[in-house]
Amino acid sequence: MLKRLCTLPAIVLPLALTLVLASPAAASPLWNGDTSGGTGVFGTLDCDAPAHTGVVFDDEHGHGDVWKFDKPSGSPRCEARNIRVGGSAYQFRNDSTYYLGWSSAVSTTTGAFVTFQWKSYPNGSQNYPVLMEVKNGDVRLFHVAPGGTWNLIWSAPVTAWLYNDFALGIHTSDTATGGWIELYFNGTRQTFSNGSTRYTGRTWDGGNEPKWGAYDSDDPASAEINYVDGLKAGTSYADVAP
Numbered sequence: 263m264l265k266r267l268c269t270l271p272a273i274v275l276p277l278a279l280t281l282v283l284a285s286p287a288a289a290s291p292l293w294n295g296d297t298s299g300g301t302g303v304f305g306t307l308d309c310d311a312p313a314h315t316g317v318v319f320d321d322e323h324g325h326g327d328v329w330k331f332d333k334p335s336g337s338p339r340c341e342a343r344n345i346r347v348g349g350s351a352y353q354f355r356n357d358s359t360y361y362l363g364w365s366s367a368v369s370t371t372t373g374a375f376v377t378f379q380w381k382s383y384p385n386g387s388q389n390y391p392v393l394m395e396v397k398n399g400d401v402r403l404f405h406v407a408p409g410g411t412w413n414l415i416w417s418a419p420v421t422a423w424l425y426n427d428f429a430l431g432i433h434t435s436d437t438a439t440g441g442w443i444e445l446y447f448n449g450t451r452q453t454f455s456n457g458s459t460r461y462t463g464r465t466w467d468g469g470n471e472p473k474w475g476a477y478d479s480d481d482p483a484s485a486e487i488n489y490v491d492g493l494k495a496g497t498s499y500a501d502v503a504p
Contacts, residue, residue, distance in 0.1 A: 290496075290501065291494040292352075292495045292501065293345045293347050293493075293496075294493070295364075295493025297317045297327040297491075301315065301342075302346060304344065304345060305342075305343050305346055305351040305352070305471065306342075306343050306344065306351075307342055308340075308341045308342075308473070309341060309475070312334050313331075313332060313333050313334060313337040313339065314332050314340065315329065315332070315475070316329075316330050316332075318330045318489070320367075320489055320491075323367055325365075325367075325425065325491050328490060329474075329489065329490040329491065330488075331475035331476050331490065332487050333375075333477070333486050333487070334485045335483050335484060335485045336482060336483065339475065340475045340477070341379075341473045341476070342474050342475055343471060343472075344473075345472065345495055354434065354470055354471060356436060356466045357435060357440070358433070358434050359433045359497055359498075360434070360495060360496070360497060361429060361430065361496050361497065361499050361502045362428075362429070362432070362495050362502065363427070363493070363496075363503065364427075364493045365426065365492045365504065366426060366428065366474075366489065366491075367424060367489045368420070368422060368423075368486065368488050369423065369486055369488075370484075371397075371398070371400075372399075373397070373479055373480050373484050374395055374396070374397035374480040375395060375397075375476050375477060375480070375484070375486050376395045376476070376478050377396055377475070378393065378430070378472070378474055379392070379393050379472070379473040380393070380432060380471075380472060380473075381470060381471055381472075381473050382467040382468055382469065382470050383468065383469050383470070384469075386467040386468045387408035387467060388406055388408050388464060388467040391405065391406055391467060391470065392404070392430070392432060392465060393406055393412075394430075396420060397480075399420065400417045400419055400420065401426070402414055402416070402417040403416040403443075405463045407463065413455075413463075415443070415455045415461045416452055416455065425489075426447065426448055427447070427448050429445070429503060430443070430444070430445055431443065431444030431445070433465065434470065435464060435466055436466045436467065437464060438464050441463055442460045442461060442463070443460065443461045443463070443465065444499075446499060446503070448504075449503070449504060472495075474488070474490050474493070475488055492504060
């Protein structure tokens with residue numbers, strides 16, 4: 263006995279096709295800072311000799327090619343400044359939401375040195391509204407208010423040469439109550455010193471750009487290396503999640 267084939271009415275097929283074509287595309291990052299793009303993925307480098315930035319294969323610590331920011335003794339900094347999108351330095355904007363994601367492993371956790379800055383250009387009342395440093399066994403996140411008041415809003419223990427994943431959300435605002443900060447550490451959303459998963463504050467000062475690397479050690483004679491991998495920028499956590 264032949265079975266009757268089930269056919270869709272002619273009007274249904276175009277509708278089904280329309281729905282498929284209208285389905286939203288998967289989230290994609292605004293920027294991918296993979297090492298395969300060379301240093302041209304960054305806006306510029308603040309890494310004067312003998313400090314240097316390059317790509318190394320870090321199989322020893324469970325990663326492949328990573329960015330190496332090498333700040334030797336006596337050198338003030340080795341940092342990458344800003345990102346390039348479509349071949350041009352990206353212009354971050356006020357009253358906007360951005361997420362920055364990366365993995366980091368540092369050579370030492372003693373002393374104190376900066377590994378990330380949300381840096382203001384030109385310097386205004388907030389030289390760096392958001393800043394991350396490693397100090398005495400901890401990674402610490404600060405909101406730096408106008409006038410230079412450093413507010414420690416979060417910290418966690420870290421181990422030398424052990425990678426940790428960071429995803430930092432920043433909503434930009436030049437008002438005291440309009441901006442906010444979020445942080446995901448190793449995939450988990452963090453609670454700040456104010457008891458909330460968002461810290462409210464001014465996060466925009468004329469123009470801001472991200473910087474990664476090793477900078478401004480408490481001891482000028484110290485040396486630090488920061489291995490950075492998985493760099494991404496987007497407008498949602500999904501864009502940069504590890």
